[in-house]
Amino acid sequence: MNEPAAAADERGRWILWTRLAVGLVQGLLLYFISRTLEPEVSRAEFLALMVVGFTPVVVLGGLGRVRTAGLIAWAAAAAAVVAGLSWYGLWRESEGGLSARIDLDNPLLPLALAVWLFIAHHLVIPALRNRRLVAPYPEYFDLAWKAAVQLALSLAFTGAVWLALLLGSALFHLIGLNFLRDLIQEPWFALPVTTVAFALGVALTDVSDRLIRGVRTIGLTLLSWLSPLLTLLAAGFLIAVPFAGIDKLWAAGSATALVLAAxxxxxxxINAAYQDDTEETHPPMFLRWTLRVAAVLLVPLVLIAVWGLSLRIGQHGLTPERIIAACCALIGAVYAGGYAFAAVRPGAWMRPLEKTNVAAAWLVLAVILALFSPLADPARLSVADQTARLQRGAVSAADFDYAFLRFRSGRFGEAALARLTRSPNAEIARRAREAKAAEQPYDLGPIETEGLPVRLTPWPEGSAVPEGLIEALPGYMGNQCRASGDCLVQMRDLNGDGGAEALLITAHELSAWRQGPDGWDRALSYSKPMCGDEATADLRARLQEGGLATAPPLWPDLSLGGLRLRPNPIEPCDREPRGAPAEAVVAPPAP
Incomplete structure (x- = not known):
């Protein structure tokens, strides 16, 4: 009698200390990775962050539930998926090796990996425990919903630990002791404390099994009683749509997303009320009939979303957002079909819902793998579709979204732009070259040249605007010249090579344009000081009042072993170097 209890206690202590060790190792690894981080991390650092950030969570969730060998195999497989999808996500963005710096401004990949791992974990663990591919449905339900509650409580516990540390540091600060405030700001302390606190939260919530199930039951019961309200609203929406007019629905740009969200x-x-369909969780008759109605309503909701999405794709082609929405609609269609069948089928109350949930979970895993791998990369598919529409004339060269290829589709867009620069259509080729040279998306805004609404005034008076310069302007610059008055143009040989550059002077920017075999291209731009009265100066007025002159640089370029280094001042306003100021040199006029 005592022996099994003693063995269980020993096993519980082993699991507890193992979880704490996993949390500590994760925190230390994150610290060592963070020591080299900059505002933009390298590809290798990003891969390490993703693997170290996700894999230990899989281990924490699987300890004590399956054999060690099975957990190790699953954790290795999870790490491989995280590393593989992360690497492809980096590869598709642009060229560069492992040391290339990247900007982490897109949370979609980490979010998708978190969803994939959560679903996969709660499909794999029951399968390992039962040694079969498909486990009994109650095990899926129990493990997944329990883990959701554990995750929420563990995150709350981690936040409470940090709240206590911050409060303690504030108390010590009151009496002039800042050691704790300085300590919690150190990454070598903060990262391990965070991961160990999370691991401890998982361990504590795992021990209190009855408490977790009680919290889960209360939460699901409360959610289930929201189903009549949402069902009534969805039914009212579907009834009102024909009377209000379907056109109003499509006039809203987010209609498909909102319908899928509903x-x-x-x-x-429906799942909150159904749970695992045991006697303890069986909902009352009112809720059961409400859920049958809700399950049937899923069909017209998904059909409306599919219809609206197909219209948008037919009119404007594929985009990454529409491809992701199409995948969500596919998953919604599986749920809608399975739930509607469960609602109308005679026999046990909505029992086919269980098989639908398992099948949909596997489908979600497959869809995420496809979307974030070469199989169905939204950027690749969208670039191919949009460029095909351009080439067959479904969209004109003036209306085509070159900014999407340049800034939002990674290497696939860059490759497509390179091909378009060689297009036999001169307008497409010119706009593609302009897109390749653009530094910001707003550089590629629409520009109207019919009737010469963009005004370029030659300076000094009597000179001429070079032919083709207006057509070469990016959209934002053309719009600025049209909106704020004349933009001045002066021809100067700035670099002394015998050829004239066109200096385009707006109210706030001066840029030099150089003519090549394919037309005018922007060579460089000059910026105003960022502080003082000069920051608001009108460059056109300065040109007209004082003329244009070249001046020696405040800091010279450097040659380091043949490598030319250009100065990049740290201060927002350049300071004149000490010593007598150099005389300005007037730039020679254009020949």
Missing amino acids: AAGLIIL
């Missing part, structure tokens, strides 16, 4: 809400509430 369907997802119904799916969650």
Whole structure:
């Protein structure tokens, strides 16, 4: 009698200390990675962050539930998926090796990996425990919903630990002791404390099994009683759509996303009421009939979303957002079909819902793998579709979204732009070259040249605007010249090579343009000081009042072993170097 209890206690202590060790190792690894981080991390650092950030969570969730060998194999497979999808996500962005710096401004990949790992973990662990591919449905339900509650409580516990540390540091600061405030700001302390606190939260919530199940039951019960409200609203919406007019629905740009969100809400509430369909969780008759109605309503909601999405794709082609929405609609269609069948089928109350949930979970895993791998990369598919529409004339060269290729589709867009620069259509080729040279998306805004609304005034008076310069202007610069008055143009040989550059002077920017075999291209731009009265000066007025002159640089370029280094001042306003100021040199006029 005592022996099994003693063995269970020993096993519980082993799991606890193992979880704490996993959390500590994760925190230390994150610290060593963070020591080299800059505002933009390298590809190798990003890969390490993703693997170290996700894999230990899989281990924490699997300890004590499956054999060690099975957990190690699953953790290795999870790490391989995280590394593979992360590497492809980096590769598709642009060229560069492992040391290339990247800007982490897109949370979509980490979010998708978190969803994939959560679903996969709660499909794999029951399968390992039962030694079969498909486990009994109650095990899926129990493990997944329990883990969701554990995750929320563990995150809350981690936040509480930090709240206590911050409060303690504030108390010590009151009496002039800042050691704790300085300590918690150190990454070598903060990162391990965070990961160990999370691991401890997982361990503590795992021990209190009855408490977790009680919290889960209360939460699901409360959610289930929201289903009548959302079902009534969804039914009212579907009834009102024909009378209000379907055109009003498509006039809203986010109609498909909102309809799919409503369907997802119904799916969650149906599952909250169904749970694992045991005697303890069987909902009352009123809720059961409400959920049958909700399950049937999923069908028209998903059909409306599919219809609207197909219209948008037919009119404007594929985009990454529409491809992701199409995948969500596919998953919604599986849920809608399975739930509607469960609602109308006679027999046990909505029992086919269980098989639908398992099948949809596997489908979600496959869809995420496809979207974030070469199989169905939204950027690749969108670039191919949009360029095909351009080439067959479905969209004109003036209306085509070159900014998407340049800034939002990674290497696929860059490759497509390179091909378009060689297009036999001169307008497409010119706009593609302009897009390749653009530094910001707003550089590629629309520009109207019919009737010469963009005004370029030659300076000094009597000179001429070079032919083709207006057509070469990016959209934002052309719009600025049209909106704020004349923009001045002066021809100067700035670099002394015998050829004239066109200096385009707006109110706030001066840029030099050089003519090549394919037309005018922007060579460089000059910026105003960022502080003082000069920051608001009108450059056109300065040109007209004082003329244009070249001046020696405040800091010279450097040659380091043949490598030319250009100065990049740290201060927002350059300071004149000490010593007598150099005389300005008037630039020679254009020949």
